[in-house]
Amino acid sequence: MAKAPHLCFDKVLPWNLAKPHRMRVTGSGRVSAISPVGKQWVNGSTLRIRFLGGSAADHKLVKKHAPKWTNHANLEFEFTDDPNAEVRISFDSSDGAWSYVGLDNKNIPIHAATMNLGWVDKGVILHEFGHMIALGHEHQNPDGGIVWNEQEVIRALAGPPNFWSEEQTRHNVLRKYAANHVHGTNFDADSVMLYEFPGNWTQNLPGGTKGNDDLSVTDTAFVASAKMYPGQSGTGVTTVELPVFEAMSSSIANAGEEDLFSFTVAKTGTFVVETSGGTDLYLSLFGPNSSSDLIAEDDDGGHGRNSRVEQVLSPGTYFARVRHFDPNATGAYEIQVVSRN
Secondary structure, three states, X not given: OOOOOOOOEEEOOHHHHHOOOEEEEXXXXXXXXXXXXXXXXOOOOEEEEEEEOOOHHHHHHHHHHHHHHHHOOOOEEEEOOOOOOOEEEEOOOOOOEEEEOHHHHHHOOOOOOOEEEOOOOHHHHHHHHHHHOOOXXXXXXXXXXXXXXXXXXXXXXXXXXXXXXXXXXXXXXXXXXXXXXXXXXXXXXXXOXXXXXXXXXXXXXXXXXXXXXXXXHHHHHHHOOOOOOOOOOOOOOOEEEOOEOOOEEEEEOOOOOEEEEEEEEOOOEEEEEEEEOOOOEEEEEEOOOOOOOEEEEEOOOOOOOOOEEEEEEOOEEEEEEEEEXXXXXXXXEEEEEEEOO
């Protein structure tokens, strides 16, 4: 009997697993669960990547293939020995392949890996770096149309080389994302985020799915779009300077848009960043002097559906990123930074 394919598994922060989902009624009247938004790095970020072990040949292969994402997404990868690197890659052959998703990497202790490449080839490198820049599994696309032969999938993945429990298989393969959980496109059979599945694992695809070891046209267009990391052609997010104590009016004008503000702290103290208005917003705060070091984030900590972050900040420049909670919605709002000193 043939072995099941090597699959990667989702790394999910423990508090995300325990966090209750907010329920939202869509235009069709269907109730759907929405997981926390904001996994994308700030558009234009430089992500430092450090190797924890591995051979020179492994490192060379990663450096060759991983930057293919940056040819399209407005991100830069810097390979470094800096112990503060945002991304830290181990090469443990007994631990499979996995990566934390997007900004979740910033919540991992600095001594620990944020990605593991249990085997090293072009496809797995591109796939795991796709997770790192905040992409999900294509087979869990809510528009995927895959009807699983569930018991066959569970049986196969319980054996080598994955040895997954039924719950792991349901989490990593069988469950689709909620429609409002993800920014997304229609199902892409050519995506590097899709694995090869045998035909007997599905009820509606006799030939199964094919494994892909390169970025598809849709992969490259999506990561460069306004919903991910635009800007290489001059259409990226502009950082707006936000004066302390003075409220500023803004709006999420287009679905999936993110607004980025900066403000300067001259003296250590307690600061409050909050939004106001009738738009349901999600706020992330980065710094000091970095648009990738996540300090705090909030959903409904302010008045109504507004966001509020209160933090002790040291001198430096800080970045506040505002998104609509619903990636398909728009709306006006105000944002303000206040010093409690």
